[in-house]
Amino acid sequence: MGASQDGDALLRLRDVVKHFPVGQRRVGATADVVHAVDGVSLEVRRGETLGLVGETGCGKSTLARCATRLLALTSGRVVFDGHDITALSRRQLRPFRREFQMVFQDPYGSLNPHRRVGSIIGDPLTVHGLADGSAGRRRRVQEAMELVGLNPEHYNRYPAEFSGGQRQRIGVARALVLRPKLLVCDEPVSALDVSIRAQIINLLADLQRELDLTYLFISHDLSVVRQVCDRVAVMYLGKLAEVAPVADLYRRPRHPYVAALLSAVPVPDPDLSDRRQRIILAGEVPTPVHPPAGCRFHPRCPKARRRCVDQAPELVPRGGDEARHVTACHFPVEPGDDLALPHPPIDQPGQDAGDDLAPVAGGGR
Amino acid sequence: MTITAPGQAAAGAAAAPTVAIQGRGPWRLAWDRLRRDPAAIASAAVIVLIVAAAVAAPAVAHAVGHGPNDQYPDVGLTTAGLPVGPSRRFLLGTDNLGRDLLVRVLYGARISLLVGVAATLLATVAGVVVGLAAGYFSGLVDLTLARFMDVVLSFPYLLFAIALVSVHGPSLAITILVIAFFSWAAIGRIVRGQTLSIREQEYIEASWSVGSGAARVMFVEILPNLLAPVIVLATLLIPTAIVFEATLSFLGLGVAPPTATWGGMLSDSLAFYQVAWWFPLFPGLALLALTLAFNLLGDSVRDALDPAGWRTVIG
Amino acid sequence: MLRFLAHRLLLGLVVLWIVSVAVFVLFFVTPHDPARLIAGRLATPQTVALVNHRLGLDRPLPDQYGGFVWRALHGDLGYSYYSSAPVRQLLASRLPVTVSLVLGAAVLWLVLGVGVGVAAARRPRSVTDRAGTVFVLTGLSMPTFLVGLLLIYFLFFRLHLAGVDLFPAGGYVPLSQDPAGWAQHLLLPWITLAVVIAATYSRLTRSSLLEVLGQDYIRTARSKGLSEERVVYRQGLRSALTPVVTQLGIDIGGLLGGVIVTEQVFGLPGLGQLAWQSVTNQDLPVIIGTVLIASLFIVVANILVDLSYAFLDPRVRLA
Numbered sequence: 001m002g003a004s005q006d007g008d009a010l011l012r013l014r015d016v017v018k019h020f021p022v023g024q025r026r027v028g029a030t031a032d033v034v035h036a037v038d039g040v041s042l043e044v045r046r047g048e049t050l051g052l053v054g055e056t057g058c059g060k061s062t063l064a065r066c067a068t069r070l071l072a073l074t075s076g077r078v079v080f081d082g083h084d085i086t087a088l089s090r091r092q093l094r095p096f097r098r099e100f101q102m103v104f105q106d107p108y109g110s111l112n113p114h115r116r117v118g119s120i121i122g123d124p125l126t127v128h129g130l131a132d133g134s135a136g137r138r139r140r141v142q143e144a145m146e147l148v149g150l151n152p153e154h155y156n157r158y159p160a161e162f163s164g165g166q167r168q169r170i171g172v173a174r175a176l177v178l179r180p181k182l183l184v185c186d187e188p189v190s191a192l193d194v195s196i197r198a199q200i201i202n203l204l205a206d207l208q209r210e211l212d213l214t215y216l217f218i219s220h221d222l223s224v225v226r227q228v229c230d231r232v233a234v235m236y237l238g239k240l241a242e243v244a245p246v247a248d249l250y251r252r253p254r255h256p257y258v259a260a261l262l263s264a265v266p267v268p269d270p271d272l273s274d275r276r277q278r279i280i281l282a283g284e285v286p287t288p289v290h291p292p293a294g295c296r297f298h299p300r301c302p303k304a305r306r307r308c309v310d311q312a313p314e315l316v317p318r319g320g321d322e323a324r325h326v327t328a329c330h331f332p333v334e335p336g337d338d339l340a341l342p343h344p345p346i347d348q349p350g351q352d353a354g355d356d357l358a359p360v361a362g363g364g365r
Numbered sequence: 366m367t368i369t370a371p372g373q374a375a376a377g378a379a380a381a382p383t384v385a386i387q388g389r390g391p392w393r394l395a396w397d398r399l400r401r402d403p404a405a406i407a408s409a410a411v412i413v414l415i416v417a418a419a420v421a422a423p424a425v426a427h428a429v430g431h432g433p434n435d436q437y438p439d440v441g442l443t444t445a446g447l448p449v450g451p452s453r454r455f456l457l458g459t460d461n462l463g464r465d466l467l468v469r470v471l472y473g474a475r476i477s478l479l480v481g482v483a484a485t486l487l488a489t490v491a492g493v494v495v496g497l498a499a500g501y502f503s504g505l506v507d508l509t510l511a512r513f514m515d516v517v518l519s520f521p522y523l524l525f526a527i528a529l530v531s532v533h534g535p536s537l538a539i540t541i542l543v544i545a546f547f548s549w550a551a552i553g554r555i556v557r558g559q560t561l562s563i564r565e566q567e568y569i570e571a572s573w574s575v576g577s578g579a580a581r582v583m584f585v586e587i588l589p590n591l592l593a594p595v596i597v598l599a600t601l602l603i604p605t606a607i608v609f610e611a612t613l614s615f616l617g618l619g620v621a622p623p624t625a626t627w628g629g630m631l632s633d634s635l636a637f638y639q640v641a642w643w644f645p646l647f648p649g650l651a652l653l654a655l656t657l658a659f660n661l662l663g664d665s666v667r668d669a670l671d672p673a674g675w676r677t678v679i680g
Numbered sequence: 681m682l683r684f685l686a687h688r689l690l691l692g693l694v695v696l697w698i699v700s701v702a703v704f705v706l707f708f709v710t711p712h713d714p715a716r717l718i719a720g721r722l723a724t725p726q727t728v729a730l731v732n733h734r735l736g737l738d739r740p741l742p743d744q745y746g747g748f749v750w751r752a753l754h755g756d757l758g759y760s761y762y763s764s765a766p767v768r769q770l771l772a773s774r775l776p777v778t779v780s781l782v783l784g785a786a787v788l789w790l791v792l793g794v795g796v797g798v799a800a801a802r803r804p805r806s807v808t809d810r811a812g813t814v815f816v817l818t819g820l821s822m823p824t825f826l827v828g829l830l831l832i833y834f835l836f837f838r839l840h841l842a843g844v845d846l847f848p849a850g851g852y853v854p855l856s857q858d859p860a861g862w863a864q865h866l867l868l869p870w871i872t873l874a875v876v877i878a879a880t881y882s883r884l885t886r887s888s889l890l891e892v893l894g895q896d897y898i899r900t901a902r903s904k905g906l907s908e909e910r911v912v913y914r915q916g917l918r919s920a921l922t923p924v925v926t927q928l929g930i931d932i933g934g935l936l937g938g939v940i941v942t943e944q945v946f947g948l949p950g951l952g953q954l955a956w957q958s959v960t961n962q963d964l965p966v967i968i969g970t971v972l973i974a975s976l977f978i979v980v981a982n983i984l985v986d987l988s989y990a991f992l993d994p995r996v997r998l999a
Contacts, residue, residue, distance in 0.1 A: 070574055090578065097576035109567035114391070114589035127576045158390055174575070516695050520975065523940055527959050608823045612941055615825050616956070631825065635945075638833055645833075649826055656821035664817065 009079075010182055010214050011044040011067060011100075016076035018059075018066050022289060035288050036062040038238035039076070041315070044182070049208070049215040051229030051246070053222060053261075055285060059238040060218050064184050067216065068102055069093055081181065098128055100182035101175035106191050107167035111159040118155035121145065121174045128178065144173040147210075148203060165196035169203065176207065184216045189224060201228055222265045226250055231324070234258050237288060237296040240315055244325040254318055254325070254332035257281075257297050259339060279339045295330065302339045303331045395593075398669040405665035411658040415651070419478055422471035429456070431465035433472040434623045438463045448641040458643035461633055469625035470647050476619075476626045477655060480541055481607040487545035488606075489599045492552025493591070497583045499553070500560025511557065514550040522547040526609075527618055535621040544609045552598050556591055563587050593670040601663035604656040611652055627652045688986060692979035699975045700752075703968050704745050748968070757972075758965035762958070767969040770954060775973075777852050778950035781942065782935050784866055785873035786928070793878035794924065797885025802912060804890060812882060819879025828872040828945035835868060850947030869946045873939065877931060884927055889920040926985050933981025 017039055022032040037059045044050045054060045065071045067078055069085055077086045085096055101124075104110035111120055122131065122141045131137030142152035148169040159167055168188060175183055185204070189197040201224065207213060219225050225232055226246060233243040234255065242255040253259040260279040267273045283300045286292055292299050298308040307330050315328040333339065399405050418425075426432055441463025443449055448459045448466075457467040499510035526543045533539050563569065564587070572586050613619035614628025622629060627648040634645035739747075751758060757767035800812035835847045847868050853861035892898065893916050901911045940952035947953075951970055958966035 068574060070570065094576050097574070102571070102574045104567050104571055106567050110571050112566075112568040112572075112586055112589070114592075115586075116390075123572065123577070124575045127581065171571070174571070512691075515691075516698060520699065520978075522934070527940070527956065604821060608821075611823050612825065615823070615941065616944070628823075628825075631829065635829070638829070639837060645829060649829070652823070652826065653821055656823075657817060660817045660821050664813075 008046060009043040010046045010081055011042075011216065012077075012079040013040060013042045013063070013067060014077040014079070016040045016063065016066050016078065017074045018062050018071060019074045032289050035238050035291050037066060038291070040235070040238075040240055042233060042240070042243070044214060044216050046181075046214055047212065048230045049217055049228060051225040051232040052216060052218045052235065053220065053225055053232055054235035055220060057237075057285060057288065058235040059288070060235050061186055063235070064102070064186050064216065064218055068100055068184055069096075070102075094128070098124070098178045099180050100184065101178070101180045103168075103171050103175050103183060103185040103188045105187040107164045107171065108191075110171055111167055113159055116156050116158060117162070117170055118142075120159070121170060121177055123174065124178045130178070140177060141173075144177040145170075147176060147207070148173045163196075164192050165199055168192060168196075168200055172200075172203065172207070176211065179211065180213075182214045182216065184218070186218045187220070188217075190219065190221065197224065204228070222261060234261070237285065237291050239296060239312075240328060241297065242325075242327045242329075243315065244321075244327075248322075248325050252333075252335075254321065254327040255297075255329045256301050256303050256333055256339060259333050295328070303333075303337070305331060395669045399665060402665045402669065404661050405669070408658040408661035408665065411654055412662065415474055415655050415658070416478060418471055419474035422468070422475060425471055426465075426468045429465065429468065431455075431468050433468045433625045434464065436463045437465075441465070448637060448644055450641070450643055457647050458641065460630065460644055461637055461641075466630075466643065466647055469630060470627070470651050472625040473627040473630060473648060474651065474655070476537075476614075476624065477607050477610060477652070480537070480544065480610040480619075481603045481659075484541045484544035484548065484606040484610075485599055485602045487541065488548035488602060489552055489595065491545070491549040493556050493588070493595060495549070496553040496556025497560055497587060497591075500557040501564060501579065501583050501587065503561075503564075507557075510553075514553050514557070517547070517550040518554070520547070523612070526613065527616065535618050537620050540610060540613055540619050543613075544606050547609075548602055548606065552595070552602070555594065555598065559591055559594065560587055563590050597663060597667040597670060600659065600666050604659040604663070607652070607656055607659070685983070685987075688983045692976075692983065695979055696972060696975055699971060700749070700968060701745070703971050704741075704748070752972075757969045760958075760963050760966045762961045762963045762966070767965045770966060771951070771969050771973055774949060774951045774954045776854065777948055778939055778943070778952060780855065780862070780866060781869055781873065781939055781948060781950060782932060785870045785877070785935075786932055788870050788874035789878040789881060790928070792874060793881025794885045794921075796878070796882040798889060798912070798917070800882070800886045801889035801893065809886075812886065816879045816883045819875050819877075819882075822876055823941075824872060824876055825941045825945055827875050828869070828942060831868050831872055832945070850945075852948050852950075866948075869942050869948060872945070873935075873942050877935075881924060881927065885920065885924055888923050889916060892916050892920040925988055929981045929985030929988070930978075933978035 016037055018037040020034040020036055022034055040059075040063055042050075042063075052060045052063065062071065066073050066076075069078065069088070073086055077084060079085070080096060080100065083096070085093060088096075111117075118138065118141050121144055122137045125131040125137050125140060131140065138155065142155060145152045145155070150166060150169050150173065154161075159170065162170065172188075188204070189200050192200060204215070205228070208215060217225065217229055229246050231243065232246050232249050234241045234249075234257070236257050242249065242253065242258045244254075249258065250262060253262055256279075260281050263276065263279045267276065279302070281300045286296075286299065292309075294310055294312050295301070295304075295308040296312075298304040301308065311330070313328045313330045315326045317323055317325055318327045318329065318332045319334075321327070422433075431437070437459070438446075440454065441449060441459040448461055448463070449455060451458045455465050455467070457465075457470065460466055460469065495510055495514070499507045499514070526547065529539070529543055560583075569582060569586055572582050577586070610619055611626070611628035611631070614626035615632045617629070617632065619628055620626050630648040631645055631652075634641070634648070638645050748758065755768070757771070759766055760770060763770075796812045796815060800809040803809055831847075839847065848865055851865055853865050855862045889912075893912070898911060898916055902908075939950060940956050942948070943950045943952040944956060951973065954966065955970040955974075957963075958970060
């Protein structure tokens with residue numbers, strides 16, 4: 001979807017860290033902290049669609065909100081179109097908000113039920129003072145509605161009068177009315193029926209061509225991401241596990257976690273499905289309050305060794321991969337690896353206090 | 366990269382059916398429900414009647430030739446100095462000073478309506494603004510404002526009202542201010558609670574991402590959601606304010622005599638009820654009618670605006 | 681739990697402090713002359729000045745306030761300007777009257793209000809429900825003094841004319857002295873107070889119970905074969921009563937300051953009447969005393985309500 005040459009980076013994230021305090025702030029007590037995002041560096045290039053994938057709780061939504069400065073960063077930098085927007089105040093950020101917008105997940109929660117649709121879509125115009133009179137604003141809103149495939153005559157209706165897919169279109173219209181450069185889509189189709197998803201995805205594709213847009217596309221659904229993205233970044237527990245062009249990732253995942261995820265994606269051909277190796281990970285995702293030491297995935301990883309506990313792997317190209325395919329793993333997946341086989345547990349006397357997992361068991365059935 | 370979905374028409378899938386189904390917004394629906402509610406119609410009629418009577422008070426006074434404060438000891442009192450009953454000259458009788466009760470009741474309606482509505486308006490505006498601010502900003506602002514509301518709600522209000530009014534001397538303005546001051550916190554608290562939960566909705570986040578500032582989010586996004594409960598609260602506050610005013614007047618602390626107030630008349634009638642049944646009856650009936658009408662209307666408005674809704678919030 | 685209690689107590693003290701300051705400011709910022717009132721209309725300026733000095737009213741304001749706080753912390757609330765009686769004694773003598781009035785009325789309004797509410801909730805939209813609504817709205821629309829007047833007229837005056845002297849028009853008889861007389865004299869005031877408030881409780885109980893009865897676990901109880909009585913009263917009412925208890929605490933707390941009208945109408949020598957008189961006489965120490973006691977009750981009532989909430993509803997955390 002869209003051109004993804006090595007254009008310059010429209011959005012650059014450098015070592016972004018975001019921690020949330022847990023529970024009430026009490027005087028004197030050191031609060032526990034949720035490590036939602038723990039040092040993520042990423043680039044979104046002009047014109048491309050970058051997918052950001054991960055399970056619930058891996059930090060992708062938080063990262064998206066840091067990128068659009070809906071949240072303040074704990075540390076790190078956000079650079080948009082060459083401008084450092086990390087520490088800008090709300091007022092200073094305002095002109096930038098015309099350049100990037102967000103499309104939200106919940107078509108029912110993201111539109112104010114007590115406002116008319118035309119008013120909702122026209123919000124950005126009013127906020128940024130770009131509507132020349134109510135007639136002008138109406139015209140631009142109706143243009144946006146047509147752009148996303150809505151009937152502009154429904155300008156005065158309430159969100160409740162639209163279906164889920166239509167409401168998502170309204171959300172897209174609102175995001176596009178100022179003709180931004182970057183759209184951050186936070187699970188835009190997850191809440192829609194499968195048959196509607198295709199429509200919205202097609203819409204997004206068309207819009208990207210027409211309006212020269214760049215997308216940061218967040219999802220937990222790997223099959224959607226495959227169709228939609230040029231490059232994919234996979235997150236686990238607040239850090240990036242692997243980033244690669246989409247074809248490479250799906251053909252040859254290098255990170256064991258990514259391999260396991262991909263093995264679980266449903267495949268229509270039953271024969272193919274039977275022959276496929278299902279990798280079932282042991283244990284559950286640990287709590288982000290006390291993430292495991294070293295590589296965060298090590299307690300569940302079928303290839304884990306001593307080194308994985310002691311040293312967090314860097315996100316670099318591994319053995320033979322091209323420069324754009326980076327993996328954070330000491331022992332990446334090689335062809336011929338059988339990740340479903342049980343493996344001897346690494347001995348781990350240095351296991352962190354507070355790490356409430358059982359000792360690593362073998363992966364597989 | 367296009368995905369073909371089965372049976373997909375092009376943008377036509379998004380267009381509404383060509384049948385002219387005129388969608389009715391929630392306000393229109395509520396109004397229709399209200400229109401069909403007999404209790405609402407009846408109570409609205411009573412209120413309109415009383416308002417009309419209040420407006421017409423000077424005209425009526427002129428027509429019968431008696432002012433609200435004019436005393437007629439010779440024709441208005443019996444030889445024993447007691448009030449006379451309803452007659453052709455004094456349609457509703459007289460009070461203990463020989464004043465025309467009909468005219469006084471009509472003028473009393475003005476006071477009750479004025480104080481009731483004005484105090485309610487003030488209290489509602491204050492309550493909404495403070496509640497919105499407390500709920501939206503949270504943190505220190507919320508803490509202070511919420512505590513402030515708690516403190517106001519903890520005041521023994523009648524006691525305080527009496528102290529305040531008696532020390533300053535009775536006056537219309539003070540009455541309105543006192544009633545408003547002791548009513549706003551109840552609204553503020555509810556508005557705050559609603560704001561706190563609305564704030565968590567995704568469309569608030571969407572508004573921020575568009576670049577809206579605090580004021581816009583509070584008044585354009587959150588307030589429309591509050592309008593329905595606030596309207597109900599306000600409508601139900603009016604009769605409370607009216608009763609509050611009547612109580613203050615009853616105790617001699619509302620508007621100063623000789624201005625006619627229903628509460629004042631009832632207080633004066635205490636000594637005479639055994640011999641002049643009309644003296645407490647008519648002001649009492651008027652007070653009851655107005656208060657009951659507003660209560661009924663408030664109930665109907667609540668039913669119309671949200672038949673399922675936040676009953677337990679408001680009670 | 682202890683933290684919570686301490687926190688609420690602290691808050692309560694702050695409230696009391698603010699109230700006392702407010703009353704002080706109120707009194708002194710506005711035109712007043714209690715000395716003249718006490719000295720009498722014909723008193724000479726010298727007499728007035730003398731009285732002023734005796735009362736300590738010629739000292740600077742912060743001084744007076746400081747003195748007051750100091751004494752109050754020692755349990756001394758000062759002396760009435762008007763009667764020279766110690767304020768504490770005045771309050772103590774009036775307290776039983778008001779407490780009798782409020783508690784008796786509370787029992788009555790609970791029975792009446794919750795009863796009507798439950799009956800209405802069990803058969804929504806029926807005749808019972810409609811009648812209940814009428815009761816509620818009428819009760820809500822009547823100022824207390826009006827109810828009192830009506831009761832006096834019909835149950836005292838009319839009956840009196842008919843030769844039946846069942847309900848006296850006013851006055852108070854201490855419980856310790858004559859229980860029957862105590863109850864007889866308080867009956868009309870109880871009804872007066874209870875009717876108006878029962879209306880609110882009826883509405884509250886009805887809506888709360890309706891909401892609870894709509895829950896799934898009630899449906900389960902019914903399908904298990906439990907009798908309707910058991911379902912409504914044991915399962916439903918227990919949850920539904922939470923807001924009622926909350927309201928009860930708030931009302932009893934606040935009512936102690938608000939019974940002024942009822943006591944006035946029925947001539948009961950309680951705190952309300954004391955408050956009223958003290959304001960008319962510009963009797964600052966007594967004013968402050970009554971306001972403080974009323975605030976104290978509200979604060980205590982609020983704390984008790986919060987505590988009971990935590991017991992009634994296991995989901996509530998006291999943090």
